[in-house]
Amino acid sequence: MSAAREELEGQLHHTLDERYHHRHPFNLRMHAGELSREEIRTWVRNRYYYQTRIPIKDGLILSKAQEPAFRRDWIRRIQDHDGNAEHDGGLSLWLDLAQAVGLERRSVEALEDILPGVRAACDAYVEFVASHDLLESVAASLTELRAGALMRERAAAWETHYRWVEPAGLAYFRARTTQAPADAEEGLRFVLENARTAEDQDRCLAALERKCQILWNLLDAVDAANARPRLARRAQLRNDPDDPMLVLPERAVRLNGSGGEILALCDGKRSAREIADALRKRHPDVQNIENDVHHFLAEMRRLGALEHNDRRT
Amino acid sequence: MKAPRPYNLVAELTYRCPLRCAYCSNPLGHAAVRDGLDAETWGRVFREAADLGVVHVGLTGGEPTVRTDLAAIVRTASDAGLYTHLVTAGMPLPPEDLGGLVESGLRSVQLSIQDSRPETSDRFAGVAAFERKLAFAAAVRRFDLPLALNVVLHRENLEHIDEHVALARQLGAHRLELANTQYYGWALANRAALLPTRAQVERAAARVDAARREPNAPEIVFVLPDHHGDRPKPCMGGWGRRIVVVNPEGLVLPCHAAAELPELTFYSVRERSLEACWNAAPGMNAYRGEAWMHEPCRSCPERTRDFGGCRCQAWALTDDAATTDPACALAPERERMLRIRDEAERDAPALVYRGAPVS
Numbered sequence: 029m030s031a032a033r034e035e036l037e038g039q040l041h042h043t044l045d046e047r048y049h050h051r052h053p054f055n056l057r058m059h060a061g062e063l064s065r066e067e068i069r070t071w072v073r074n075r076y077y078y079q080t081r082i083p084i085k086d087g088l089i090l091s092k093a094q095e096p097a098f099r100r101d102w103i104r105r106i107q108d109h110d111g112n113a114e115h116d117g118g119l120s121l122w123l124d125l126a127q128a129v130g131l132e133r134r135s136v137e138a139l140e141d142i143l144p145g146v147r148a149a150c151d152a153y154v155e156f157v158a159s160h161d162l163l164e165s166v167a168a169s170l171t172e173l174r175a176g177a178l179m180r181e182r183a184a185a186w187e188t189h190y191r192w193v194e195p196a197g198l199a200y201f202r203a204r205t206t207q208a209p210a211d212a213e214e215g216l217r218f219v220l221e222n223a224r225t226a227e228d229q230d231r232c233l234a235a236l237e238r239k240c241q242i243l244w245n246l247l248d249a250v251d252a253a254n255a256r257p258r259l260a261r262r263a264q265l266r267n268d269p270d271d272p273m274l275v276l277p278e279r280a281v282r283l284n285g286s287g288g289e290i291l292a293l294c295d296g297k298r299s300a301r302e303i304a305d306a307l308r309k310r311h312p313d314v315q316n317i318e319n320d321v322h323h324f325l326a327e328m329r330r331l332g333a334l335e336h337n338d339r340r341t
Numbered sequence: 342m343k344a345p346r347p348y349n350l351v352a353e354l355t356y357r358c359p360l361r362c363a364y365c366s367n368p369l370g371h372a373a374v375r376d377g378l379d380a381e382t383w384g385r386v387f388r389e390a391a392d393l394g395v396v397h398v399g400l401t402g403g404e405p406t407v408r409t410d411l412a413a414i415v416r417t418a419s420d421a422g423l424y425t426h427l428v429t430a431g432m433p434l435p436p437e438d439l440g441g442l443v444e445s446g447l448r449s450v451q452l453s454i455q456d457s458r459p460e461t462s463d464r465f466a467g468v469a470a471f472e473r474k475l476a477f478a479a480a481v482r483r484f485d486l487p488l489a490l491n492v493v494l495h496r497e498n499l500e501h502i503d504e505h506v507a508l509a510r511q512l513g514a515h516r517l518e519l520a521n522t523q524y525y526g527w528a529l530a531n532r533a534a535l536l537p538t539r540a541q542v543e544r545a546a547a548r549v550d551a552a553r554r555e556p557n558a559p560e561i562v563f564v565l566p567d568h569h570g571d572r573p574k575p576c577m578g579g580w581g582r583r584i585v586v587v588n589p590e591g592l593v594l595p596c597h598a599a600a601e602l603p604e605l606t607f608y609s610v611r612e613r614s615l616e617a618c619w620n621a622a623p624g625m626n627a628y629r630g631e632a633w634m635h636e637p638c639r640s641c642p643e644r645t646r647d648f649g650g651c652r653c654q655a656w657a658l659t660d661d662a663a664t665t666d667p668a669c670a671l672a673p674e675r676e677r678m679l680r681i682r683d684e685a686e687r688d689a690p691a692l693v694y695r696g697a698p699v700s
Contacts, residue, residue: 047556237554244556262449262487264424266396275396275424277449277487278516280348332487332515 033220036229040170040216040236047240048174054251059181061189064254065130068190071250072122072129074146076136078246079122081150083109085157089169092162101214108207118207121200128197144322145249153242160235167219167232168239175208249326257325257334258296265291274333281331290324294334300325344620344629346394347585350423351401352383353597354414356589358404360430361467361695362455363531364493366523367403368601377590380410382610384417386587389615391421395585398423399451403589406434412445419446426451428491431477432470439480450481451489451518457504461497467694478512489516490559494545494566495535496689502548509559517559519549521566525598525653527695534692536685542569568681571670572643573650580628580652585619593618595625598653602662628652633663637671 049055057063058071086105093099111117126136135141157165183201186193223229259265264275265288272288274281283291286307293303303325304318311317328334355376356367378386387398398418405411406429418425427442428451439447454474455465462471481488490509492498498505502519509517524532537545542565549563564574577584581595591609594600600607605624608617619625627633631644638649650666658667658677665671667678 051556261485264396264448266422273396277424277426277451277489280396280424 032226032229036223036232037216037220039229039233040167040219041173043233043236043240044171044174047237047244048171048178049240049243049247050174050178052244052247052251054247059185061185063190065192067250067254068193069129069131070143070253072126073131073136073141074143074246074250074253076119076122076126077139077142077146078150078153079109079119080139081154083119085154085165085169088154088157089162089165092165098218105211108203108211118200118203121203125197125200128194143249143253144319145252145326146246149242149245149249152245153239156235156238156242163219163222163228164231164235166215167223167235169215170212170219170236171239171243172208172212173216175212176205179204179208249322252300252322252325252329254299255336256296256299257294257329257336259291259294260333260335263333267292274328274331276331276333279331286320287324290321291328291333294325296336344625345582347390347583347619348394348396349584350387350390350395350398351584351586351597352386352398352414352418353401353403353586353588354378354383354405354408354411355403357407358402358430359407359433359468360404360455360470362465362493363467363527363692363694364465364495364522364535365527365695366525366598368526368598374589376408377611378587380413380417382591383414384421386610386615387418387421387423389610390585391423393585393616393619396422396424397426399426399428401428404430404433406430406432412441415442415445415447419448424448429453429477430466430470431474434477436473436477436480439477439484439486443484443486447486449487449489451491452478452481452514453491453493454508456492456498457501457508458498461501465497475512478514482513487516488512488514489518490514491518491520493520493522494537495522496537496541497535499537499541499545502545502552506548506552506559506561514559517561519545519561519563521564523598525601525657527693529657531692532681533684533687534689536568536681536689537566538685539569539682542566567654567666567668568678568685570668573647573666573668573672575647576651576654576666579648581619581625582629582648585615587615593622593625595628596653599624602653602656628663635663635665637669637673638665641671 083106086102090099090102093102107117109118111120123133123137127133156168179201183198183205186198186201187195219232223232262277266273266275267288269285269288272283272285274283274291289307290303293306298306300321301318304321307321308317325334356374390398400414400418405427408414415425425447426449427447431452452474454471455462459471463469478488478490490512492505505517505519522528522535528535546563546565549561552558553561567574577596584595586594586597587610588594588597588600591611592600592607593610593615594607599605605627606622607624608622610618631639634644634649638644650668652662654668655664655666656662659674664674667674669675
């Protein structure tokens with residue numbers, strides 16, 4: 029292997045060391061057995077949306093490929109997810125998992141109650157693949173290099189910590205411990221062979237970084253869903269109804285009326301959903317309140333205006 | 342014209358400072374001026390500021406913690422309903438005394454360091470201060486206040502970006518301000534020694550970009566220095582628009598350097614209310630809005646965003662405060678900025694330090 033190829037491989041691994049979602053606080057809590065049943069269910073329900081995007085993403089990748097050999101290999105991924113018949117394949121295994129954690133299979137399959145932040149993250153992945161070339165799309169899939177180890181760890185952690193989950197439900201994790209490494213090796217080979225210039229290599233690294241960010245954002249959204257936010261000590265809410273403002277160490281943010289209302293409901297007792305419910309009662313004619321609340325809270329979190337009452341600060 | 346609503350008050354409590362930074366942008370020769378306003382007067386200024394619509398006050402200087410009545414000043418600001426933020430070099434206030442300020446209503450702190458390497462930091466400060474600053478930062482976090490770390494960038498520390506970021510993380514800062522040296526006051530005398538080269542700035546920008554993409558990165562503020570850019574900065578968010586500065590003598594200004602501009606009359610809170618000083622001083626109205634603008638600003642679509650750039654820089658470089666800031670590629674006097682760009686590529690002369698520290 030040439031020096032440049034070895035260097036690229038090292039850099040890809042370095043990116044995963046630093047940015048893959050195995051380091052996300054939500055994942056660390058999951059594997060330490062600290063998640064509540066509600067948090068587990070939120071994750072399983074929402075992660076299913078990601079699972080449904082994978083075959084679509086792989087279809088887009090197939091449409092970019094010129095080589096029959098590449099397509100023959102890559103099409104296996106779609107089969108792994110969709111199966112060769114109903115109730116067969118990864119998506120179906122995930123729905124088994126959903127049932128095992130106490131969710132209604134049909135509701136999960138119908139993509140009910142997907143968090144806006146999760147939807148945005150997953151759609152961003154499909155959009156990335158749709159708008160980038162084959163090399164970058166394959167590079168983005170290389171998060172699979174770490175998926176096998178993560179799944180092994182996850183299966184073990186769930187068996188130890190979440191005994192209330194039917195063991196049969198963990199079949200998805202076990203299936204992926206072997207599928208993901210095989211897929212990843214194939215993807216890695218392709219990237220190392222086809223990233224010929226320094227510019228190609230930079231594009232591949234950026235693609236993988238972007239993908240890591242998408243997975244991270246997904247967990248951010250799941251993590252936030254069950255949190256009970258309250259105004260951070262650093263933030264001052266000036267809830268003058270005519271001109272509500274949020275003041276932070278280095279900035280003042282003018283809020284609209286509903287922004288002030290949402291922040292006033294962030295009392296450390298209500299979850300995002302309960303805040304949306306409270307608002308819906310006050311404003312029954314307004315559409316999409318839940319979506320607005322999630323986006324607004326995400327923005328407030330980004331500004332450091334919110335804290336949580338549990339261990340997550 | 343009707344004056345806009347200011348949101349932020351910059352309260353310069355004193356010109357005194359125990360440091361002697363070679364890049365200090367405070368006016369020359371003011372270090373001997375006595376603190377003009379007592380805590381009671383500051384209290385009135387804060388209440389009048391709140392009435393004007395101000396929501397946030399930055400207590401600064403000089404070095405604000407040289408004032409022995411700082412806790413009383415913090416209390417009046419906080420009682421006026423203002424979000425109270427301290428901008429400090431982390432000395433001479435003993436770190437344990439921070440508790441008194443927190444009890445008085447202090448909400449956040451910006452700490453400046455001269456570099457993330459102790460020896461460069463102390464050399465630039467002109468006194469041994471680095472260890473005290475670190476102890477001060479630790480105290481800020483112990484009192485659970487948000488901490489911003491500020492590093493003024495120049496030729497000798499611009500290449501230490503990774504170390505600045507690492508220090509910000511180590512200290513638990515939520516924000517890292519990498520501020521370009523402002524070439525006024527003492528810094529102007531040292532300009533040739535401080536200007537970073539193009540290559541330095543490009544390397545620094547790449548490192549900032551990488552650091553911002555790290556997980557859980559602090560917010561990093563970094564903009565191109567004017568001599569390597571081609572768009573002017575919206576200085577102070579526009580003249581007399583969002584930020585009101587009250588200097589140690591009580592003068593109400595659009596920015597701390599504006600008192601140096603010739604032929605402008607500003608009013609003092611010692612003689613008038615803050616509202617009168619803000620609304621009616623001829624100096625405050627001189628460059629408000631757009632009526633003062635000449636071409637190319639007058640018809641430029643960018644004028645509502647950059648406000649024609651910095652009046653003080655225009656004056657410092659061209660002797661005409663009303664001309665387009667030469668930081669703009671379209672400025673008639675652009676040549677002046679390009680000369681500075683050339684100056685930045687030359688070898689640096691030795692630094693000249695401010696006089697003996699006054700505390």
